[in-house]
Amino acid sequence: DTEVTQTPKHLVMGMTNKKSLKCEQHMGHRAMYWYKQKAKKPPELMFVYSYEKLSINESVPSRFSPECPNSSLLNLHLHALQPEDSALYLCASSQVHLAGGKETQYFGPGTRLLVL
Amino acid sequence: DAKTTQPNSMESNEEEPVHLPCNHSTISGTDYIHWYRQLPSQGPEYVIHGLTSNVNNRMASLAIAEDRKSSTLILHRATLRDAAVYYCILRDPGGTSYGKLTFGQGTILTVHP
Numbered sequence: 001d002t003e004v005t006q007t008p009k010h011l012v013m014g015m016t017n018k019k020s021l022k023c024e025q026h027m028g029h030r031a032m033y034w035y036k037q038k039a040k041k042p043p044e045l046m047f048v049y050s051y052e053k054l055s056i057n058e059s060v061p062s063r064f065s066p067e068c069p070n071s072s073l074l075n076l077h078l079h080a081l082q083p084e085d086s087a088l089y090l091c092a093s094s095q096v097h098l099a100g101g102k103e104t105q106y107f108g109p110g111t112r113l114l115v116l
Numbered sequence: 117d118a119k120t121t122q123p124n125s126m127e128s129n130e131e132e133p134v135h136l137p138c139n140h141s142t143i144s145g146t147d148y149i150h151w152y153r154q155l156p157s158q159g160p161e162y163v164i165h166g167l168t169s170n171v172n173n174r175m176a177s178l179a180i181a182e183d184r185k186s187s188t189l190i191l192h193r194a195t196l197r198d199a200a201v202y203y204c205i206l207r208d209p210g211g212t213s214y215g216k217l218t219f220g221q222g223t224i225l226t227v228h229p
Contacts, residue, residue: 004159033217042203042219043160056216090159092217101148101209105217107159 002027004108006091012114015081021111023074023091031055032074033105034066035090043090049074081115088112120204125224128194136189136223138204143184148207150217151178151189153200160203160219163189199227 004025013019023032031050035043048056049068063085065077074091089112092105121139128134140149151163164171164178166187171178177190191198203222 042201042222043217045216045218048216092159101146101207102165104150104162104165105152105160107161109157109159 002106004091004093004106006089006108006111008111009109010112010114012116013078013081014116015083017081018077018079020078021076021089021091021113023076023093023108024072025093025106026072027093027095027106028071029093029095029106030071031094031096031103032068033092033094034074034076035092035107037088037090037110039087047076078113081113083115086113086115120206120220122202122204122220122223124221125226127226127228128191129228130196131193134191134194134198134225134227136191136202136204136225137186138188139186140204140206141185143206144208146209148209149178149180149184149187150205150207151176152203152205152217152219153198154203154222155197155200163202165207194225194227196227196229199225201225 007022033048034046036046037043045058046060047066052068063080067075088110090110091108094103094105148167150165152160153163154160164176166178179188201222201224203219
């Protein structure tokens with residue numbers, strides 16, 4: 001099974017709402033990633049978790065709060081977002097972080113977020 | 117991070133070979149060359165990667181120039197399902213960028229029936 005699942009597929013939220021995005025993989029991967037993709041732009045890395053610990057934060061605003069409760073799950077908690085945060089949020093996983101540049105990342109289908 | 121340059125778009129006919137170029141003149145000796153593609157309304161998908169030698173897998177072939185300053189992704193017989201954005205990415209195995217995939221603008225491939 002090489003699948004990364006993400007829920008929900010679509011999400012509409014107001015600027016005062018709190019919501020969470022969920023990502024799950026059962027490939028035994030110990031590195032998990034959040035990317036943000038604006039329309040017609042390439043994905044941009046937000047966070048990297050390695051062995052359930054936050055490894056990279058690409059200077060993401062604190063209204064985005066990641067969480068990795070176990071090696072299979074990755075959450076992204078959203079609070080007080082702005083309309084410009086509307087985007088496709090992609091989750092990915094890989095076998096191991098820092099694998100010499102050879103490891104491949106498996107991506108989920110993404111959650112399309114609209115902030116009103 | 118070393119940068120890559122790809123054409124904005126390319127077109128192909130179905131069942132014909134497609135050669136997608138990528139320039140990476142500032143590549144370091146340890147950078148791996150990765151290719152991902154993103155089909156419409158989907159997340160990116162790994163295609164192939166290599167370091168120095170040409171590589172083949174069930175999806176595509178990767179031809180790497182002898183000086184490693186450029187590479188070409190080859191789809192041997194394009195199908196309509198190959199229409200996607202193709203990203204050429206350099207992966208540094210060390211330094212501060214490890215674990216990151218830094219996507220460039222990519223090449224939009226259109227396949228005509």
